[in-house]
Amino acid sequence: MLGKRMHHNSKGRLAAKGHDNGKPASPGLSPYNKPAKLPGSISAGKTRAEMCPIPYIRQQDNPVSLPRLTAIAARSADEPIGMDELDALQLELETLLCNTALRIRYFQGEIESIDTNESKREKKVKAAGKQLQYPGKRKFPDDKIVKSKEYTKLSNQPKLPKFKNYSNPSSGASHAYSNDQALNSDNSVKLELSQMQVTTKNNIPYKFWNSVDPYCAPVTMDDIKFLDSLLAQSSNTTLPPIPPLGRHYSEVWADEHISEDQNASNPNKKTGGTADTTNIKKKLEKSSENMITGPLTQRLVSALMEENVMPYEIPDIKSKNYAATKNSYKNSLTLEKCLRKELVEQGILDPEDLPPLTNPADDEILAEIKKCQTELTAVRKENCRNLKNLIGLCKQEMIRLNLKKQLDQVDLECIDIYKKMVAAKQKKRPITKKEKEDAWRAINEQIRLNKEINALPLTGPNSS
Amino acid sequence: MSISKLFNLNSATFLFVCITDVAAQQVQERLRSLHRLIYDIESERGRNEQCIDSILRAEKAAESSPSTEDSGSSQQQMQLKNLYKNGLTAAEQEERVLRAALSRIYEIRAIKNERRIQARHAGNKETIGCGALMKMLLSAAQTLPLHVGRVGERAPSLCGAVPADAGHIARPGDAVAALVRVSDKEENWILAEVVSWLPAQGKYEVDDIDEEQKNRHVLSKRRVVPLPLMRADPRTDEQALFPKGAVVMALYPQTTCFYRAVVNRLPSSAADPYEVLFEDFSYADGYSPPERVAQRYVIAIKEGKGRAT
Numbered sequence: 001m002l003g004k005r006m007h008h009n010s011k012g013r014l015a016a017k018g019h020d021n022g023k024p025a026s027p028g029l030s031p032y033n034k035p036a037k038l039p040g041s042i043s044a045g046k047t048r049a050e051m052c053p054i055p056y057i058r059q060q061d062n063p064v065s066l067p068r069l070t071a072i073a074a075r076s077a078d079e080p081i082g083m084d085e086l087d088a089l090q091l092e093l094e095t096l097l098c099n100t101a102l103r104i105r106y107f108q109g110e111i112e113s114i115d116t117n118e119s120k121r122e123k124k125v126k127a128a129g130k131q132l133q134y135p136g137k138r139k140f141p142d143d144k145i146v147k148s149k150e151y152t153k154l155s156n157q158p159k160l161p162k163f164k165n166y167s168n169p170s171s172g173a174s175h176a177y178s179n180d181q182a183l184n185s186d187n188s189v190k191l192e193l194s195q196m197q198v199t200t201k202n203n204i205p206y207k208f209w210n211s212v213d214p215y216c217a218p219v220t221m222d223d224i225k226f227l228d229s230l231l232a233q234s235s236n237t238t239l240p241p242i243p244p245l246g247r248h249y250s251e252v253w254a255d256e257h258i259s260e261d262q263n264a265s266n267p268n269k270k271t272g273g274t275a276d277t278t279n280i281k282k283k284l285e286k287s288s289e290n291m292i293t294g295p296l297t298q299r300l301v302s303a304l305m306e307e308n309v310m311p312y313e314i315p316d317i318k319s320k321n322y323a324a325t326k327n328s329y330k331n332s333l334t335l336e337k338c339l340r341k342e343l344v345e346q347g348i349l350d351p352e353d354l355p356p357l358t359n360p361a362d363d364e365i366l367a368e369i370k371k372c373q374t375e376l377t378a379v380r381k382e383n384c385r386n387l388k389n390l391i392g393l394c395k396q397e398m399i400r401l402n403l404k405k406q407l408d409q410v411d412l413e414c415i416d417i418y419k420k421m422v423a424a425k426q427k428k429r430p431i432t433k434k435e436k437e438d439a440w441r442a443i444n445e446q447i448r449l450n451k452e453i454n455a456l457p458l459t460g461p462n463s464s
Numbered sequence: 465m466s467i468s469k470l471f472n473l474n475s476a477t478f479l480f481v482c483i484t485d486v487a488a489q490q491v492q493e494r495l496r497s498l499h500r501l502i503y504d505i506e507s508e509r510g511r512n513e514q515c516i517d518s519i520l521r522a523e524k525a526a527e528s529s530p531s532t533e534d535s536g537s538s539q540q541q542m543q544l545k546n547l548y549k550n551g552l553t554a555a556e557q558e559e560r561v562l563r564a565a566l567s568r569i570y571e572i573r574a575i576k577n578e579r580r581i582q583a584r585h586a587g588n589k590e591t592i593g594c595g596a597l598m599k600m601l602l603s604a605a606q607t608l609p610l611h612v613g614r615v616g617e618r619a620p621s622l623c624g625a626v627p628a629d630a631g632h633i634a635r636p637g638d639a640v641a642a643l644v645r646v647s648d649k650e651e652n653w654i655l656a657e658v659v660s661w662l663p664a665q666g667k668y669e670v671d672d673i674d675e676e677q678k679n680r681h682v683l684s685k686r687r688v689v690p691l692p693l694m695r696a697d698p699r700t701d702e703q704a705l706f707p708k709g710a711v712v713m714a715l716y717p718q719t720t721c722f723y724r725a726v727v728n729r730l731p732s733s734a735a736d737p738y739e740v741l742f743e744d745f746s747y748a749d750g751y752s753p754p755e756r757v758a759q760r761y762v763i764a765i766k767e768g769k770g771r772a773t
Contacts, residue, residue, distance in 0.1 A: 054516050054551075059509055072499065073506045081495045083572075087607055090569045094610045094697075094734050096505070097562045100555050101612045101700045103512075107552040108615060114545045121538070 055102040057095070066092045116203050219397045227394065231387040234380055239373050242366065296339045400456050407449040413442045487579045494568045494575075501565040508558040515551040522547050570609045581637045597674065598718060601655070604639070605758030610734050611694040611701060619704035624696030626704050627764055634658045634668065634690040641713060641722050641763055642670045643687040644679075653713055653722035655761075656681070658688075674720045689713075689766060695759045697734045705730050706738070706762060714740045715761035724765065728754050738762050 062070040068088040072081055081089070246252075343349045417439045424431055526540045592600065611623045621629045634640055635658065642656040656670040659680065668688045670681050696704035706712055706727045714725040729739035737758045741751040 054519065056512070056516055059506075059513055069502065069505070073502050075499075077496070077499055080492070081499055083491075086569055086572065087603060090566065090607055091735055093505075093562055093566050093569070094612075096509075097559065097566060097610070097612050098697050098699055098734055100559045100562060101614070101697070103555045104552060104559065105615060105700070107548045107555060110548045111545055111552070114541050114548070118538075118541065 054106055055099050057099055066096070068092050069096075113203070116206055119206065218401050219394050221398075224391060224394045224398070227387055227391050231384060231391065234383050234387065237380075239376060242369055242373075245366075296343070297336050300339060396457065400453060403449055403453050403456075407446065407453065410442055410445045410449060414439075414446060417442055484579060484583075487575050490575050491572050494572045498565055498568040498572075501561055501568065504561045505558070505565060508554070508561050512551070512554045512558050515547070515554045519544070519547045519551055566610070573607065573609075577637055597720075601673075601715075601720075601761075602758070605737075605760040606735065608692070608758075608760045609694045610697060611704070612697045612734075613701045613704075619696055619701045620694070622690060622692050623694040624692055624701065624704035624759055625706045625710075625762075625764065626692075626696075628690050632690065633661050634688065636660055638693075639673070639691045639760070640668070640670060641689045641691065642668075642681060642683055643766075644672075644681050644683065653689075655715060655720040655722070656688075672720070686766075689763055691760055691763060695734060698731050698736070699733070702730075705759075706764075711765050712740065713763050713765050714738070714742070714755075714757040716742060717755055717757065722761070722763070725755075725757070725762075726751065727762075731759065 057065055068085060069092045072085065072089065417435070420435065421431060421439070424435075522540075522544050526544065611619055613619060619626050621627065621632065628634075638658045640656050640658055641653045643651055643653050644656075646652045655673045657673055659669040659671050661668055662682070665682075665684075667682050667684050670683060670688065672679060672681070696702075698705060708727050708730060710727045712725055712727060713722040715721070716723050724743045725740040726743075727738055728741050731738055737756040739754045740757050740762065741754060743750060744752040747753075
């Protein structure tokens with residue numbers, strides 16, 4: 001990326017120079033995204049307000065653009081605003097609000113572009129420093145020094161904005177000139193537009209690299225700590241125990257209904273209350289039909305029931321029934337057991353013929369809970385395994401990073417020695433034995449570290 | 465009670481008179497506050513103008529006296545950044561005052577609307593002629609509150625083209641488009657006003673906005689589309705507007721019926737209407753010449769229900 005940027009740089013300069021006006025682009029001088037204005041190039045008839053790129057309605061234009069607001073603001077507080085003025089006033093205030101909202105956006109954009117330019121400059125300084133470390137690329141810094149000398153000579157010339165360096169070389173230059181033309185012509189809107197386009201162009205690579213950065217960052221001790229804590233968390237937790245079977249929901253709801261109903265009906269007349277309670281009792285009967293009873297109990301009950309029972313029940317019995325059903329549900333299991341015991345003892349049924357005694361708690365919900373729990377355990381095991389694997393990889397990566405750090409240092413040392421040797425050659429000073437030894441030691445160290453790093457098993461994105 | 469006897473008023477009218485009194489007081493209070501806010505706005509604008517002037521001066525200085533040294537330009541940058549920040553705070557302050565002033569106006573409108581609904585309940589139904597009705601519809605569209613989004617803020621529901629939330633229930637007095645049966649075969653989307661919401665049936669009771677049609681309709685929720693409660697500002701909230709080429713329902717000018725139309729041009733400013741082409745088979749290409757319809761009367765089409773003829 002760096003190389004490319006420099007490449008563009010030089011091309012951009014050439015393109016700029018080729019133009020008649022011959023204004024050189026000065027890298028890193030003014031990140032400020034305004035085209036250079038030549039004094040006197042502004043046509044005489046134009047006021048500054050028209051030139052202003054900031055969305056703003058001047059107060060001097062008040063009578064023209066905001067007549068109602070101006071009139072009201074000029075009045076004293078004793079003269080109230082009339083209702084007939086509201087419509088016009090609303091529109092004017094809305095115009096102002098739009099304008100202010102746009103201005104806020106404009107300022108935020110400008111501040112952001114200054115910030116990105118600052119960070120760009122910092123990066124560039126760093127990049128220039130880095131390039132010095134690589135002998136293979138030393139051509140660039142040299143180039144730069146020569147060029148910047150040129151610029152100091154041309155320092156009295158107005159500078160061109162920095163953004164050109166990053167845009168397409170030819171279009172960057174043409175942008176700059178179209179900007180100048182726009183300045184000379186009366187079209188200040190066009191000018192603003194082209195500026196905005198260029199600014200947004202500049203931000204994108206930085207946004208992109210910032211977003212990518214965390215994924216390529218070196219592994220730190222903190223990462224390993226975090227993974228360790230995750231592992232501890234997932235291996236320590238035990239699944240919540242399954243609570244014992246509670247009361248059937250229909251029962252609970254019915255109870256709630258009754259208590260609500262009693263509360264509600266107490267202060268009311270009795271007739272209304274009884275109608276409601278019968279309603280609920282009906283509901284209860286329905287729910288008791290669906291109640292789980294053992295197979296033997298069901299057989300016994302069906303044998304005891306006649307085919308066509310007359311509906312002779314009276315409310316008294318019903319309410320008794322209600323109490324009975326409530327209890328019977330709890331007792332159904334014991335009843336089933338008693339029946340079983342009795343039937344076997346009486347010799348009516350053989351123990352083998354009996355259906356297996358099922359626990360009413362063994363319903364589908366319990367089965368589902370158990371299924372979920374086994375699934376959860378499996379997932380947790382898999383998680384633990386993956387976490388352990390990751391931690392192992394991270395630790396290896398740490399070793400590699402350590403070696404790399406050492407290698408970088410040795411690399412720096414090598415470059416230093418190289419520079420010294422070149423300098424010595426230029427001055428025609430013989431190289432001492434100690435210097436040679438140092439050089440050999442550094443190179444051998446370099447080779448050793450490289451071998452060591454290559455011998456490590458591959459991990460992660462830094463493995464290349 | 466004695467007063468009502470004295471003036472021989474029924475109790476509903478008496479109540480209405482009392483409400484009117486309270487409402488008038490509330491409106492006066494808002495108007496006074498609005499007046500104070502307008503003074504504030506002017507002083508805020510003065511401050512903003514100063515900020516902008518200093519920014520322009522600094523920009524000019526930065527351009528006309530270029531310094532080749534990095535540090536010099538960086539210093540200028542920092543100076544400019546500070547100026548921009550000042551400008552930003554001033555602009556934000558101005559925005560606050562402007563929003564406060566506008567909300568006073570919206571409150572006054574809400575109070576007036578409330579009073580109108582109460583008056584209607586009390587039986588004092590104002591009768592409006594056709595011309596006056598059209599005028600009223602136009603001004604209602606023009607004075608619909610404007611939504612100017614803050615940076616990064618998304619337009620709320622029922623602002624511009626943003627549809628209502630799934631559970632939205634229109635309030636009494638809200639304007640809606642309602643699909644009513646005109647004759648045995650024909651159904652029309654008409655402009656109507658909600659009278660009440662009947663939660664038990666999931667239906668609205670709506671009145672035709674056109675007074676001459678005296679029918680009150682009870683319609684299921686599907687057949688009632690609330691109109692936007694806010695306009696969207698095209699320059700800050702363009703995403704809350706229908707895009708060009710969108711098929712919409714739009715109120716045909718000088719009528720109170722919605723018909724299918726295609727958006728031809730978006731509003732260029734907050735006060736600007738859409739330009740739409742109505743589906744009309746009497747024209748060779750199937751579309752009417754461009755008509756201008758305010759944001760309030762352009763709504764999303766309801767699939768399968770929009771075939772108004």
